[in-house]
Amino acid sequence: MSESMEKLKLAEKLVGRGKVSRRQFVQLALAAGLTAGAAETMFVKAARAEPKKGGFAKFGLAHGATTDSLDPAGYPDTATQIPFAGAMSNNLTEVDADGNIHPDVAESFEPGDDAATWVFKIRNGITFHNGKGVTPEDVIISFQHHMGPDSKSAAKSLLADVKEIKADGKDQVVFTLTGANADFPYVASEYHIPIMPAKDGKADWQSGVRTGAYVYGEYEPGVRAHLTRNPNYHKTAWFDEVEFLTIPDVTARTAALTAGQLHWISRADLKTLNLLKRDPNVNIDEVTGLGHYTFPMLVDAAPFDNVDVRTALKYAINRQDIVDKVFLGHAAPGNDNPIAPSVKFAIDPEPKHTYDPEKAKFHLKKAGMENLKVNLSVADAAFNGAVDAAVLYQQHAKAAGIDINVVREPNDGYWDNVWLKKPWCASYWGGRPTCDWMFTTTYAKGAAWNETNFAHPRFNELLIQGRAETDEKKRAAIYAEMQQIQHDEGGAIVLVFNNYVDASSKKLAHGKIAGNWEGDGFKIAERWWFA
Amino acid sequence: MNPVLRTILQRLGLGIATLFVVSIIISLTIEMLPGDFARAVLGQSATPETVAAFQREIGLDRSPVVRYFNWISGVLRGDFGESYASAGSLAGHRRLVAEMIGPRLLNTLFLAGAAALIAVPLSLFLGFMAALYRNSFFDRAVNVVSLTSISSPEFFLAYILIMFLAVKFPIFVSLASITPNMPFLDRLHAIALPTLTLVLVIVAHMMRMTRAAIINLLASPYIEMSRLKGARPMQVILRHALPNAWAPIANVIALNLAYLVVGVVVVEVVFTYPGIGQLMVDAVSKRDLPVVQGCALVFAGTYILLNLLADIVTIVSNPRLLHPR
Numbered sequence: 001m002s003e004s005m006e007k008l009k010l011a012e013k014l015v016g017r018g019k020v021s022r023r024q025f026v027q028l029a030l031a032a033g034l035t036a037g038a039a040e041t042m043f044v045k046a047a048r049a050e051p052k053k054g055g056f057a058k059f060g061l062a063h064g065a066t067t068d069s070l071d072p073a074g075y076p077d078t079a080t081q082i083p084f085a086g087a088m089s090n091n092l093t094e095v096d097a098d099g100n101i102h103p104d105v106a107e108s109f110e111p112g113d114d115a116a117t118w119v120f121k122i123r124n125g126i127t128f129h130n131g132k133g134v135t136p137e138d139v140i141i142s143f144q145h146h147m148g149p150d151s152k153s154a155a156k157s158l159l160a161d162v163k164e165i166k167a168d169g170k171d172q173v174v175f176t177l178t179g180a181n182a183d184f185p186y187v188a189s190e191y192h193i194p195i196m197p198a199k200d201g202k203a204d205w206q207s208g209v210r211t212g213a214y215v216y217g218e219y220e221p222g223v224r225a226h227l228t229r230n231p232n233y234h235k236t237a238w239f240d241e242v243e244f245l246t247i248p249d250v251t252a253r254t255a256a257l258t259a260g261q262l263h264w265i266s267r268a269d270l271k272t273l274n275l276l277k278r279d280p281n282v283n284i285d286e287v288t289g290l291g292h293y294t295f296p297m298l299v300d301a302a303p304f305d306n307v308d309v310r311t312a313l314k315y316a317i318n319r320q321d322i323v324d325k326v327f328l329g330h331a332a333p334g335n336d337n338p339i340a341p342s343v344k345f346a347i348d349p350e351p352k353h354t355y356d357p358e359k360a361k362f363h364l365k366k367a368g369m370e371n372l373k374v375n376l377s378v379a380d381a382a383f384n385g386a387v388d389a390a391v392l393y394q395q396h397a398k399a400a401g402i403d404i405n406v407v408r409e410p411n412d413g414y415w416d417n418v419w420l421k422k423p424w425c426a427s428y429w430g431g432r433p434t435c436d437w438m439f440t441t442t443y444a445k446g447a448a449w450n451e452t453n454f455a456h457p458r459f460n461e462l463l464i465q466g467r468a469e470t471d472e473k474k475r476a477a478i479y480a481e482m483q484q485i486q487h488d489e490g491g492a493i494v495l496v497f498n499n500y501v502d503a504s505s506k507k508l509a510h511g512k513i514a515g516n517w518e519g520d521g522f523k524i525a526e527r528w529w530f531a
Numbered sequence: 532m533n534p535v536l537r538t539i540l541q542r543l544g545l546g547i548a549t550l551f552v553v554s555i556i557i558s559l560t561i562e563m564l565p566g567d568f569a570r571a572v573l574g575q576s577a578t579p580e581t582v583a584a585f586q587r588e589i590g591l592d593r594s595p596v597v598r599y600f601n602w603i604s605g606v607l608r609g610d611f612g613e614s615y616a617s618a619g620s621l622a623g624h625r626r627l628v629a630e631m632i633g634p635r636l637l638n639t640l641f642l643a644g645a646a647a648l649i650a651v652p653l654s655l656f657l658g659f660m661a662a663l664y665r666n667s668f669f670d671r672a673v674n675v676v677s678l679t680s681i682s683s684p685e686f687f688l689a690y691i692l693i694m695f696l697a698v699k700f701p702i703f704v705s706l707a708s709i710t711p712n713m714p715f716l717d718r719l720h721a722i723a724l725p726t727l728t729l730v731l732v733i734v735a736h737m738m739r740m741t742r743a744a745i746i747n748l749l750a751s752p753y754i755e756m757s758r759l760k761g762a763r764p765m766q767v768i769l770r771h772a773l774p775n776a777w778a779p780i781a782n783v784i785a786l787n788l789a790y791l792v793v794g795v796v797v798v799e800v801v802f803t804y805p806g807i808g809q810l811m812v813d814a815v816s817k818r819d820l821p822v823v824q825g826c827a828l829v830f831a832g833t834y835i836l837l838n839l840l841a842d843i844v845t846i847v848s849n850p851r852l853l854h855p856r
Binding site: 065066067068069149150151152153154156218220221222223224245246247248249251252255256258259260261262412413415416448 | 564567569570579580581584585588614615616626631634690693694697698701704705706708710800801802803805809810813814816817819822
């Protein structure tokens with residue numbers, strides 16, 4: 001390498017840290033034989049690569065209601081999840097963009113002998129926004145906020161296995177579980193369980209005092225939240241100020257982004273995405289998440305109690321066609337395995353369930369039927385495009401002699417009156433970062449959200465085994481078998497894994513975007529910066 | 532007793548009775564809504580235990596009649612109750628319906644006021660001129676433009692305005708998200724586009740009514756008389772026709788003002804304006820019934836009050852109604 005090239009390489013690094021000016025850099029680049037245009041591009045790229053502090057970032061969110069509150073027992077959608085769980089708070093642990101678990105408020109964590117006890121050591125010197133140090137009591141109270149008979153928390157069933165939490169010394173908290181759970185650190189990262197200060201024996205969620213990257217400022221529920229950077233944050237946050245606006249109308253979000261009033265919007269309009277792509281100031285960020293759409297059948301209701309009927313229905317759907325037509329390509333077809341490919345221990349079970357009317361007919365015959373007539377209850381409340389997907393499915397299934405009657409249900413009260421009640425409906429899962437978590441919430445016998453009433457003895461046995469197993473290889477084998485069972489015998493038709501399609505201003509820069517939750521794992525305010 | 536005062540009192544009494552009936556209808560309608568708050572708030576996360584805990588706390592386990600009387604007696608004392616969103620809160624962090632509606636109503640009145648300040652004089656002026664120069668090019672042009680704007684849906688007008696005045700030529704902003712401590716001029720700038728949209732939507736109605744009312748009168752014998760005695764056309768309209776035209780004009784203005792307060796939710800959504808319409812839609816979808824009831828009552832009150840004003844104008848401007856025999 002020539003001397004001038006070496007100099008240029010060095011300068012590139014320095015640019016990122018703001019040590020070399022544009023003029024100096026371009027001079028060096030010209031000396032190294034680059035054209036002026038190439039030098040300019042190189043400078044911009046180098047300057048963007050390294051995060052730097054400053055700026056007021058504005059985010060447009062698709063959700064929000066006046067009933068929202070700071071209480072983490074709620075946090076129903078991104079309007080609370082991104083500002084309060086993501087930007088303002090921390091959990092004991094955090095999931096990174098690659099799906100690995102890291103300590104956050106905790107400095108370290110380790111299991112007891114049998115993974116039924118977990119010891120979390122609180123990070124040395126970590127403080128709340130009001131300057132108070134985080135104590136074991138705060139951690140205990142923050143978890144207990146979601147537990148107990150009067151809890152209205154969405155995390156209540158998640159923490160049902162926690163038998164006892166107690167302090168050990170000044171900086172350790174010990175969790176005792178009713179059974180082993182090797183994935184408990186992942187549970188601790190759940191966005192409903194941020195660490196809050198204790199006040200009079202209760203969790204103080206009202207003050208908005210947390211440990212996170214941004215300090216609580218102004219909040220009008222269902223309208224906007226404004227936060228400022230926490231100067232004493234134990235990690236680094238880049239923006240000086242952040243504002244989150246609730247903008248349910250997608251056209252309004254898009255217009256505000258293109259007019260430069262916002263820097264990032266969630267859920268870009270897929271129908272006009274190609275038009276938005278043409279805007280020179282806008283980036284489209286697309287990540288395949290853990291979230292997926294399903295058509296769950298109640299396996300204890302006729303005719304779905306026959307496994308061959310279920311298999312026939314799994315072969316009678318053309319998922320690729322639905323991906324192309326309903327989701328306009330912004331989704332990945334499912335294979336009746338609810339575990340997303342990016343989750344640890346995920347497999348792609350064989351035989352792959354692709355559209356095959358002949359196989360569907362074969363299984364139908366095996367079930368002793370020539371024809372099948374079933375109702376599929378759907379509404380767009382389950383997921384956007386559920387009705388369209390069901391109608392396409394109806395057409396696909398005709399070739400296999402299956403007559404699907406698509407019943408349009410009202411959006412209002414869908415989760416209340418249709419889901420878990422009608423034998424076959426449409427559903428949506430935000431996805432969970434571990435196999436155990438996903439299976440425990442949705443497919444374990446007796447789980448409150450077991451949307452298929454699946455009660456498979458071997459499956460449930462494996463579920464318990466998997467939790468106690470700390471040997472990675474054995475765990476992999478256990479979860480592979482469970483996924484195979486879901487694929488072969490489960491009641492859920494896993495339609496697609498949906499992509500998070502967001503749009504951002506080119507002024508923003510970021511690292512790898514996490515797919516575990518929307519908005520870079522809810523942490524967009526902490527992880528992104530102004531280039 | 533002064534006949535005007537008596538009429539006003541009569542109307543006020545009737546208005547209060549109407550409000551009472553409306554309150555019963557609101558409560559009945561709400562009872563008929565499927566779904567409930569706990570499930571709507573928790574969404575898919577609603578488990579039977581959490582739902583039960585919520586219902587106990589907000590008193591949904593009591594009978595609808597008891598709840599109605601609790602609510603209405605509170606309203607009579609000026610207490611609109613507490614949003615269901617306070618469920619789960621500790622003391623000192625309650626969310627009162629009045630506190631939720633108050634700022635939103637002020638925002639709505641601000642937008643409605645700005646739109647009315649432009650639209651009412653503008654449409655009256657255009658109406659007079661159109662009547663004065665009936666069937667001229669001016670008359671036809673005003674009619675065509677205003678009818679076109681009233682015939683397009685509000686959101687379409689709004690998007691067109693956004694495209695030209697916010698995205699292509701960034702004179703105004705498309706997000707009308709005003710905040711409590713924003714300077715007055717910034718606020719006006721922020722609400723420029725929603726105001727313009729609303730003006731376009733309501734001008735035609737008032738303008739056409741003004742024009743029609745005046746033209747209607749222009750055919751009457753006493754106007755003919757004033758013409759014959761040599762009054763100028765402008766004078767004929769202002770001195771002779773207008774006093775008799777006030778009644779229908781006042782009614783249509785009242786109707787449009789009421790619309791500006793209660794019917795602009797689409798415009799609010801498109802421009803992300805934190806008004807009372809969005810609050811109510813939000814509350815309905817979350818089944819936050821106290822807030823729905825509060826908003827509905829405010830809306831009903833607005834209609835009744837504005838109609839009362841229109842009636843009074845009608846009566847005062849018409850001696851035959853003022854001194855009935």
